[in-house]
Amino acid sequence: MRRSSPVPRSGAPERAGEDVPAPLVWTFDGPFETCLADAEDTLRRAVILVGDVSRVALLIDLSLPSLQARVRAGDAVQPGWGRFLEHIERCGFPASPRVRHLRSAGPLLTLVIAYRD
Known part of the structure; x- marks a missing residue:
């Protein structure tokens, strides 16, 4: 069984106070x-970062x-x-x-966080 692992695709900063790239x-x-x-968990951390x-x-x-x-593997929504x-x-x-349903195969969830300065 594969454990979910968040993989940041945009280089998220390591600590608050640095410039935050948009979107995350x-x-x-x-x-x-x-x-x-x-x-x-990632969302909570991003809100703290922003x-x-x-x-x-x-x-x-x-x-x-x-x-x-x-x-099909037994997970329930x-x-x-x-x-x-x-x-x-x-x-x-x-x-x-907002949830966008994709018909293409890929990662199960993609979380996109945009923010205003």
Whole structure:
């Protein structure tokens, strides 16, 4: 079983105070619930890095072929997705993230965080 591992595709800075490149992009692959937990953790860290949740726009790309493979492997979408959305609300986001469903194979989740200076 593969453990999900966030892989920053844009060189995210190592500590706060440095210039933050825009947008920040991470990919997650593996069991659905693990990907959601890792994405939530990454999102929390990114908000801390950026400094204010009101400055953040969030997009999640979800690969439907990868999700289908995970469901065939026994993963369930609910209740994990519902918990993920609840945790995002607790972070202070004004709305649920935009989720773009991709028909192409690739990483299960791609988390894109854009922000205003």
